[in-house]
Amino acid sequence: MDRVAMVSGAGRGLGAAITDKLLSDGWTLSLGLRDVAQAEQFKVNPDRLLVSHFDATDPASAETWVQATIDHFGKLNALVNNAGILRMVDFDQGSEEDLDDLWAINVKAPYRLIRLALPHLKACGRGRVINIASTDAKRYRDGTSIGYSMTKHALLAMTQAVRHAGWDDGVRATAICPGAIDTELLADLPGVTPKADRLTPETVADMVAFILALPNQASVPELIANTRLETVI
Numbered sequence: 001m002d003r004v005a006m007v008s009g010a011g012r013g014l015g016a017a018i019t020d021k022l023l024s025d026g027w028t029l030s031l032g033l034r035d036v037a038q039a040e041q042f043k044v045n046p047d048r049l050l051v052s053h054f055d056a057t058d059p060a061s062a063e064t065w066v067q068a069t070i071d072h073f074g075k076l077n078a079l080v081n082n083a084g085i086l087r088m089v090d091f092d093q094g095s096e097e098d099l100d101d102l103w104a105i106n107v108k109a110p111y112r113l114i115r116l117a118l119p120h121l122k123a124c125g126r127g128r129v130i131n132i133a134s135t136d137a138k139r140y141r142d143g144t145s146i147g148y149s150m151t152k153h154a155l156l157a158m159t160q161a162v163r164h165a166g167w168d169d170g171v172r173a174t175a176i177c178p179g180a181i182d183t184e185l186l187a188d189l190p191g192v193t194p195k196a197d198r199l200t201p202e203t204v205a206d207m208v209a210f211i212l213a214l215p216n217q218a219s220v221p222e223l224i225a226n227t228r229l230e231t232v233i
């Protein structure tokens with residue numbers, strides 16, 4: 001068995017593209033899905049795929065998923081925190097509940113998974129954490145969700161913290177910061193990048209695979225891919 005990676009929210013959108021790419025690169029995968037039937041789309045030798053129920057709002061499911069991965073494969077080489085939501089929360093619209101959901105799914109769930117996975121990532125000597133952030137982690141752009149942007153900034157801080165926590169044991173962490181990707185996340189969102197100008201999920205999946213292939217000596221804290229010209233990023 002080659003390297004083992006956990007991917008959250010792997011059933012559709014970017015997560016499905018990352019799963020396809022990593023499978024074709026020879027990775028063995030442990031997928032965390034709310035609906036485990038979504039894994040039927042991946043045609044691969046069952047030896048290379050474990051599917052677990054994972055709901056980012058349910059701490060117990062994070063524990064069960066990490067434990068199932070270790071019980072089944074005996075090791076963990078990478079964690080890809082992909083699952084995420086976008087809710088419009090600014091100073092005029094959105095609710096406290098929307099804000100709580102954003103923090104629960106975009107921040108607390110990755111934190112919990114990293115905490116559970118870190119001992120195993122350290123043990124392999126070349127562990128990797130990939131956090132799918134956003135260009136909204138790098139700056140605030142007028143008209144976007146303040147709530148979403150806050151959570152993605154927090155994910156960036158967490159990525160830096162992982163680099164410090166795991167460095168001496170060979171763990172490297174990267175925040176992938178894409179602009180608009182052509183997935184359902186953007187459906188019905190006003191003012192968003194036109195469809196033709198968006199990144200494809202496959203391009204972002206290639207970015208993830210590229211980072212995962214790098215040796216310990218090439219630590220990339222952030223990889224930003226914007227779809228539009230901006231002054232800061």
Ligand SMILES: NC(=O)c1ccc[n+]([C@@H]2O[C@H](COP(=O)([O-])OP(=O)(O)OC[C@H]3O[C@@H](n4cnc5c(N)ncnc54)[C@H](OP(=O)(O)O)[C@@H]3O)[C@@H](O)[C@H]2O)c1
Pocket residue numbers: 008009010011012013014015033034035054055056057081082083084085086105132133134135177178179180181182183184185186
């Ligand atoms: N699309 C963009 O423009 C864009 C740009 C930058 C960064 N991102 C980030 O990319 C990541 C993937 O987003 P996407 O574009 O692929 O969006 P998407 O098509 O809406 O997919 C979201 C994924 O997150 C999962 N998810 C949502 N809530 C969950 C929960 N409570 N528990 C477990 N899984 C949950 C979904 O699972 P279900 O199928 O069960 O709903 C789905 O797999 C997110 O972190 C997002 O913030 C997206």
